[in-house]
Every structure is written in structure tokens, then in C-alpha cells.
Amino acid sequence: MNAAVNVEEKLFQNRYRVDAGRPHIRIKQPDLCRTECGTQSCTYVCPASCYKAEGNGSVTLITDGCLECGSCRIICNEHANVAWEYPRGGYGVLFKFG
Amino acid sequence: MNERFDAIVVGAGPAGNAAAYTMASAGLKVLQIERGEYPGSKNVQGAILYSDALEKIIPDFRDDAPLERHIIEQRMWVLDDESFVGTHFRSDDYNKPPYNRYTIIRAQFDKWFSSKVREAGALLICETTVSELLVDGNRVVGVRCDREGGDIFADVVILADGVNSTLARKAGFHAEISPGNVALAVKEILFMPQEAIEARFNITEDEGVVIEAIGKITDGMMGTGFLYTNKDSLTIGIGCMLADFKGSPNRTSPYAVLERMKKHPAIAPMIAGGEMKEYCAHLIPEGGFYAVPRVFGDGWMIVGDSGGFVNSVHREGSNLAMTTGRLAAETAIAAKEAGKGFGAASLKAYKAALDESFVMKDLHKYRDMPDVFHRNNQFFTTYPELVNRAAKTMITVDGVDKKTKEREIFGDFRQKRSLVGLMGDAFKLWRAFR
Numbered sequence: 275m276n277a278a279v280n281v282e283e284k285l286f287q288n289r290y291r292v293d294a295g296r297p298h299i300r301i302k303q304p305d306l307c308r309t310e311c312g313t314q315s316c317t318y319v320c321p322a323s324c325y326k327a328e329g330n331g332s333v334t335l336i337t338d339g340c341l342e343c344g345s346c347r348i349i350c351n352e353h354a355n356v357a358w359e360y361p362r363g364g365y366g367v368l369f370k371f372g
Numbered sequence: 373m374n375e376r377f378d379a380i381v382v383g384a385g386p387a388g389n390a391a392a393y394t395m396a397s398a399g400l401k402v403l404q405i406e407r408g409e410y411p412g413s414k415n416v417q418g419a420i421l422y423s424d425a426l427e428k429i430i431p432d433f434r435d436d437a438p439l440e441r442h443i444i445e446q447r448m449w450v451l452d453d454e455s456f457v458g459t460h461f462r463s464d465d466y467n468k469p470p471y472n473r474y475t476i477i478r479a480q481f482d483k484w485f486s487s488k489v490r491e492a493g494a495l496l497i498c499e500t501t502v503s504e505l506l507v508d509g510n511r512v513v514g515v516r517c518d519r520e521g522g523d524i525f526a527d528v529v530i531l532a533d534g535v536n537s538t539l540a541r542k543a544g545f546h547a548e549i550s551p552g553n554v555a556l557a558v559k560e561i562l563f564m565p566q567e568a569i570e571a572r573f574n575i576t577e578d579e580g581v582v583i584e585a586i587g588k589i590t591d592g593m594m595g596t597g598f599l600y601t602n603k604d605s606l607t608i609g610i611g612c613m614l615a616d617f618k619g620s621p622n623r624t625s626p627y628a629v630l631e632r633m634k635k636h637p638a639i640a641p642m643i644a645g646g647e648m649k650e651y652c653a654h655l656i657p658e659g660g661f662y663a664v665p666r667v668f669g670d671g672w673m674i675v676g677d678s679g680g681f682v683n684s685v686h687r688e689g690s691n692l693a694m695t696t697g698r699l700a701a702e703t704a705i706a707a708k709e710a711g712k713g714f715g716a717a718s719l720k721a722y723k724a725a726l727d728e729s730f731v732m733k734d735l736h737k738y739r740d741m742p743d744v745f746h747r748n749n750q751f752f753t754t755y756p757e758l759v760n761r762a763a764k765t766m767i768t769v770d771g772v773d774k775k776t777k778e779r780e781i782f783g784d785f786r787q788k789r790s791l792v793g794l795m796g797d798a799f800k801l802w803r804a805f806r
Contacts, residue, residue, distance in 0.1 A: 276623065276624065276625045276627075276628045278628075278631070279625070279627050279628050279631045281625075281627045281651075284560070284627060284648070284651035285651060287648055287649055287650055287651055288650055288651060291409075313618075315617075315618045315619075315623075318617075318620070318623040318624070318625045319556070319614070319617045319618055319625070319626070321556065321558045321625070321626040321627060321653035322653065323625070323627075341651075341652060341653040341654075342414065343556065343653040343654055343655050344535065344536040344549075344655055345556050345614055345617075345653075345655065347536075347548075348548065348549050348550075348551050348554065348614060348655075349551050349614060349617075349618045351548065351550070351551060354548075359503075359538075360407055360501050360536075360538065361407075361501070362501055362518050363407050363498070363499040363500040363501040363517070363518055363519070364407075364408075364409055364498070364499030364500075366414075367414070368408070368409050368413045368414075369412070369413050369414065369415065369416065369478075369479050369650065369652060370479055370649070370650055371477050371478070371479050371480075371561045371605075371649065371650050371652075372412055372413070372414075372415045372416045372417065372419075372477065372478035372479040372482070372650075372652060
């Protein structure tokens with residue numbers, strides 16, 4: 275069901291002001307995703323597909339397309355492995371319509 | 373900033389704007405802090421504006437607020453893969469001013485509301501994120517911003533920082549949100565000529581239709597879809613419980629359920645040709661009565677989504693946000709007038725006002741609803757399928773007599789849910805709704 279949908283095309287319509295080099299969300303211990311987390315639900319629940327499951331079992335995060343919803347932090351409740359802040363003032367997604 | 377304020381409001385959504393407007397209008401010295409480029413640029417909603425809550429704050433809002441269409445028809449659809457069974461309620465009474473509800477575009481509406489807040493005398497600073505509350509002992513005394521010299525002090529801080537409620541959580545006022553207490557919704561705005569919208573939805577200029585949908589589109593998860601008519605755009609979205617997304621056996625993504633909804637044969641023709649100009653995601657606090665945290669303390673109050681004030685059964689949120697914002701502001705105004713300070717003893721009047729208002733009364737009425745629906749996902753899976761099959765069986769003319777058709781439908785329900793299951797479901801719904 276997920277494969278046919280290109281979320282990048284959707285995100286392309288949005289306006290962002292990326293805080294280059296200062297991601298507002300961070301995976302605290304990347305090893306934990308590989309060794310402790312069986313489901314890696316962030317890789318399909320994130321509505322902007324910021325989390326990617328890599329071939330070697332790890333999870334990578336690129337926050338540029340983040341919609342600032344907070345889902346990733348909340349679903350990581352067993353491991354609490356997501357350090358989540360809002361972007362600095364003025365940065366991040368800038369909704370034109372909301 | 374060395375200046376000291378009576379009140380700081382964090383956030384410029386409906387709750388924060390209602391609070392800041394009410395306090396500034398009463399002469400309090402108010403600072404409002406917004407992290408977006410402008411008020412609205414971080415805010416996401418369906419969006420329906422319920423007039424009543426705003427009228428109580430700005431009675432003549434219709435004079436210049438950016439409103440899209442007033443709603444004259446509400447459709448509720450129960451979808452199977454190929455079909456839907458629906459009820460429509462349309463009344464010309466909804467065409468008589470003052471109108472009861474409108475579709476709005478939040479980026480525009482919030483900007484307008486904020487202009488009223490500033491006219492009332494509040495100071496607004498944008499592009500500034502509050503990183504934490506300044507606490508002295510048990511008492512909130514101000515906020516720390518992500519600007520240089522960013523400590524600002526006030527007698528009371530009103531937290532209107534949205535569903536993630538980052539500040540109260542960091543300060544330890546409440547725990548992390550549970551995935552079972554929030555829905556994750558995604559939506560798109562699709563632009564098309566006004567005439568196309570009016571022809572497709574059987575409406576004239578300024579009239580609007582809202583469609584709420586449950587059923588197969590949520591892929592077995594507890595959730596609802598919606599389609600709203602704006603002036604020259606449609607908003608289409610779908611939200612499901614975050615716990616259901618997380619536990620989805622198909623590892624279903626939110627954008628995948630949205631695409632599936634857009635392709636449904638009953639929906640696709642209505643949105644055909646629409647030009648997608650934005651894709652948004654947002655959490656909706658749906659834990660209801662039992663999920664509302666402590667909402668006040670020494671020097672602080674929580675309003676809007678940040679306090680979990682959403683009536684998920686009736687899809688109401690922004691009206692609860694504005695009402696809680698206004699009630700918190702009125703509490704602060706009374707506290708200042710009484711001169712007894714802004715401690716918890718003084719601010720507990722806010723909780724009493726909430727309990728007396730429709731906000732807590734409605735949340736209490738539906739207190740068991742989130743749990744009942746979440747434990748019984750047949751309401752979102754089995755029943756939509758059964759209802760659609762029953763309608764098809766009765767409506768299709770194929771030479772089978774109606775008595776046999778009735779038996780077939782009843783057998784279908786019994787096979788899928790059993791008699792005990794059916795009666796139990798009816799009882800659960802009755803208990804939760806009464």
C-alpha cells in the first residue's frame with residue numbers, strides 16, 4: 275500500500291526554511307534502532323518519511339522535510355530514543371495554508 | 373528583554389490568540405511569542421470554524437475575518453472499497469445569518485486573529501521559539517527563548533503551545549503523550565475553479581459542504597477521513613490513532629491512506645483536476661476527559677490542544693481552544709483585579725470555569741468513547757463492510773425476493789459479529805453515548 279505513493283512529490287509543494295547543519299530532531303543512540311527495535315515504526319509512520327530503514331538494519335533521519343507533528347517522538351515510547359525539539363524560531367516548515 | 377509583563381502567552385493559534393486578545397482588551401500588559409514566521413505559519417487544522425466560541429470574543433468577527441464558505445450541508449459516509457452508505461443533512465436554516473460554522477484556511481485566519489490581538493494592545497514577537505519555562509521553586513516566573521538575552525518574566529504564563537505541549541512536559545507538569553491518546557492526521561489542499569466546486573457539491577457562492585467518512589479507507593485503523601469545501605479549493609484529509617499506525621500489520625503510512633481515500637470511486641470524481649498546493653500533518657489530542665492533564669499551577673495555565681481539549685466525537689477542537697483561552701484569560705484578569713497573586717490558589721478558578729463550561733461537560737459526557745472505539749475496531753472495519761453489503765443486497769434488483777434478502781443480510785451480520793457481539797456493540801455504544 276505504501277510503495278506506490280511518492281511522498282517527496284507531496285513535500286515538494288511545501289515551503290521550508292531549513293536550518294542547515296542544525297537538525298531539530300536527533301536519534302539519541304543510533305545503535306539502539308538496529309539492535310533493540312524490531313518494528314522501526316518511525317520508518318512508515320512519519321508522514322514526511324524522514325526516517326529511512328537502511329539495508330544494514332540501521333535507521334537514518336533527515337529532518338529537512340519534517341512537518342513538525344511529533345509522531346516520531348511519541349511512537350518511540352519503548353526506547354525513548356528520539357530527541358525532539360521544535361526548530362529554532364522562523365525555521366522549519368512554513369505553511370502557506372495550514 | 374528587561375521588560376516585565378503581566379502575562380506571557382506562548383503560541384498564536386486559536387487558544388493563544390483568544391487568551392492574548394481577552395487579556396490585552398482588559399488592559400493587561402501581554403507578550404505573545406510565536407515560533408512561526410507569522411501567526412498561522414505553523415498551524416494546521418481541517419479546518420472548520422464554529423462561530424459561537426469566536427463570537428464570545430470578537431462579536432463582529434464576520435466583518436473582516438477571512439472566511440471561506442458557511443456550511444449548509446453535512447454528509448456522513450460509511451465506506452467500503454467500492455461503495456458508501458451515507459446520510460446527508462442539509463438545511464436552508466443554515467443559510468440564514470448569522471451562520472453557525474465556516475470553512476477557513478488557518479494560515480489566513482490566524483493572521484487575521486493575530487491582527488486583532490495586536491490592535492487590542494498585546495505585543496507579539498514571531499520567529500521565536502520558547503525553549504523552556506523559567507521556574508523558581510514551584511512557580512513559573514517566565515520563559516526562556518531561543519534568542520540572545522532570551523529570558524522574559526511575567527506574573528503568569530499561558531501555555532498555548534499546541535498538541536505536543538513541549539513546555540509543560542519539559543517542566544514535568546505532565547507526562548509524555550501516549551500513542552493511544554492522539555490521532556495523526558494528514559491532509560492536502562487542492563485548488564480548482566470555484567464553479568467546479570459549486571457544481572460538484574450542489575452549492576452556490578459562499579455555501580459549503582463538509583463530508584466526514586469512516587470505513588475501509590483507514591485500513592482497519594480507528595480513524596476518519598474528511599473533505600471540506602473552501603472558496604476555490606478543497607481540503608481532503610484523513611486521521612487515525614497514532615497507536616494504530618504504529619501497530620499497523622501492513623505497516624501502513626499516513627500518506628498511503630490519504631492516497632487510497634483520494635482514489636475511492638465515490639471521492640475521486642469530486643477532487644478530479646484539483647491542483648495540490650500543500651501537504652500537512654498534525655497530531656490531534658483525542659484522549660478526551662481522562663487525558664486532560666493538570667491545567668494550572670503557580671503562575672501557569674494550559675489552554676487549547678496543549679491541554680488536550682478536543683471533542684473527538686463531534687470533531688470539535690478550535691472552539692474548545694478559543695473557549696479555554698478566553699476562560700484562562702478571564703481568570704488572569706480576575707486574579708490581577710483581586711490583587712491576590714497568580715498562585716495555584718488563585719488560578720484554580722480556571723479549572724472551575726472549565727468544569728462549568730461546555731468544554732468539560734462535553735468531554736465528560738463522552739469520557740468512555742475513546743476507549744470503547746479503540747478496543748472495538750469493528751466499528752471501523754466490520755460494520756462499514758456489513759452496512760454496505762446490506763444496502764447493496766436490498767437495492768440490487770435481481771429476482772430474489774425481499775424476505776430472502778433480509779435473511780441473507782441478517783445471516784451476514786450474525787456470521788461476522790454473532791448475536792452476542794451485535795448486542796454487546798449496541799450496549800457499548802449506548803453506554804458511551806448516553
